[in-house]
Amino acid sequence: MAKGSFFSLFRKNKQNDAEQASAEKDHEQHEQQQEAQQEQELEHETVASDARSEEPSVAEVAAPDAAEICAQVTAESKAAEQAKQPETQSKPSLWKRLTAGLRKTSSAIGDGLWGIFKDKKIDDDLFEELETQLLTADIGVPTTLKIVERLTEQANRKQLKDSAELFKLLQQDMTDILSPVAQPLTIPADHQGPYVILMVGVNGVGKTTTIGKLAQQFKREGKSVMLAAGDTFRAAAVEQLQVWGQRNDIPVVAQHTGADSASVIYDAVEAAKARGVDVLIADTAGRLQNKAHLMDELKKVVRVMRKLDENAPHEVMLTLDAGTGQNAISQAKLFTEAVGVSGITLTKLDGTAKGGVIFAIADQFNIPIRYIGVGEGIDDLRQFDAQEFVDALFQRELKETQPS
Numbered sequence: 001m002a003k004g005s006f007f008s009l010f011r012k013n014k015q016n017d018a019e020q021a022s023a024e025k026d027h028e029q030h031e032q033q034q035e036a037q038q039e040q041e042l043e044h045e046t047v048a049s050d051a052r053s054e055e056p057s058v059a060e061v062a063a064p065d066a067a068e069i070c071a072q073v074t075a076e077s078k079a080a081e082q083a084k085q086p087e088t089q090s091k092p093s094l095w096k097r098l099t100a101g102l103r104k105t106s107s108a109i110g111d112g113l114w115g116i117f118k119d120k121k122i123d124d125d126l127f128e129e130l131e132t133q134l135l136t137a138d139i140g141v142p143t144t145l146k147i148v149e150r151l152t153e154q155a156n157r158k159q160l161k162d163s164a165e166l167f168k169l170l171q172q173d174m175t176d177i178l179s180p181v182a183q184p185l186t187i188p189a190d191h192q193g194p195y196v197i198l199m200v201g202v203n204g205v206g207k208t209t210t211i212g213k214l215a216q217q218f219k220r221e222g223k224s225v226m227l228a229a230g231d232t233f234r235a236a237a238v239e240q241l242q243v244w245g246q247r248n249d250i251p252v253v254a255q256h257t258g259a260d261s262a263s264v265i266y267d268a269v270e271a272a273k274a275r276g277v278d279v280l281i282a283d284t285a286g287r288l289q290n291k292a293h294l295m296d297e298l299k300k301v302v303r304v305m306r307k308l309d310e311n312a313p314h315e316v317m318l319t320l321d322a323g324t325g326q327n328a329i330s331q332a333k334l335f336t337e338a339v340g341v342s343g344i345t346l347t348k349l350d351g352t353a354k355g356g357v358i359f360a361i362a363d364q365f366n367i368p369i370r371y372i373g374v375g376e377g378i379d380d381l382r383q384f385d386a387q388e389f390v391d392a393l394f395q396r397e398l399k400e401t402q403p404s
Helices: 003-043 046-051 066-071 074-082 091-101 103-117 125-135 139-158 163-181 209-218 237-248 263-273 290-307 327-339 357-365 384-391 395-401
Strands: 195-200 224-230 252-254 279-283 315-321 343-347 369-373 380-385
Touching: 003 327, 091 369, 091 380, 103 125, 103 369, 103 384, 125 139, 139 163, 139 357, 163 357, 163 384, 195 263, 195 290, 195 327, 209 237, 209 279, 209 343, 209 369, 209 380, 224 237, 224 263, 237 252, 252 290, 263 279, 263 290, 279 343, 315 327, 327 357, 343 357, 357 369, 369 395, 380 384
Parallel strands: 195 279, 195 315, 224 252, 224 279, 315 343, 343 369
Antiparallel strands: 369 380
């Protein structure tokens, strides 16, 4: 590969870093605006909040009356109702839903990359175009460099002349990046006491929705489930969990808005142990205005849990929004440093062309990716399978490169 292409890439790095910093600043400003709006909403709920009991309760609640809350839980309610229907999906239909959900990312990666390789000569220009396309797909600078360097080495070593053959090697390399982290969440059959899953992530990534879908999937497997409304800062988060619980016969431990999150989760662990619950899923706050405070709060939650179970939480699952692109990398660093993330769920892949960030996450953190979200339905929260994912990205291109 020509040195010029690497130098051009490194010249772009500073610009990319500046753009990333700017994007992070914009993201935090958006979070601040979102929190300000939530605080205004909470002012209208003060009287109702004060009237609630300070003690936690396993929710037997009515659906919220507030129009704003109802609007926020519409998608969750539809998905919850779907869970009650008989499971009639066949494997082909599930595959079709996966490929449909990944259409935007597939256009950025599969279609974009095949356009570079199709009927092209293997030369420095091809590799430079490859660099640009990988960066455009949000795969990130470090991972892009590794991919291009490995592919260049293979092309030279095998003295390849056929770009279609090189394209197949690229697909295999991308699969190899994801395969080590494609590890489903499994609860040991001999696990004693509730298996505690602590859900972490910033506001707006789909954390609460993911909790509801996970709860339904565990119920399908015959496990008893309890939810803990630990995001006490947002009234909407508490109400969303309560709607999921009420409509699907799942108990929810909750307190009033503004209560101590660690206290709520402590009582939830205690209740889950007393009731012999198999799985406890605990929500947490995700505001970023004061990162130090957020991290201290999460550390406190873990300390409090361990007073009742020294091994809890058994899973710390980070929810990331694929649409945030490289900001997801910053979030992964933040939460990994704070509480030691053991699994990742990447949501909203159906609504973005930035799904390439999954390769950067896998390459840089080597944290198991448990689930991906490719739609609103219960079944659209899928266990992550590396080969299936790459095949879905390159489905059309795979057909074109097959020998006739």
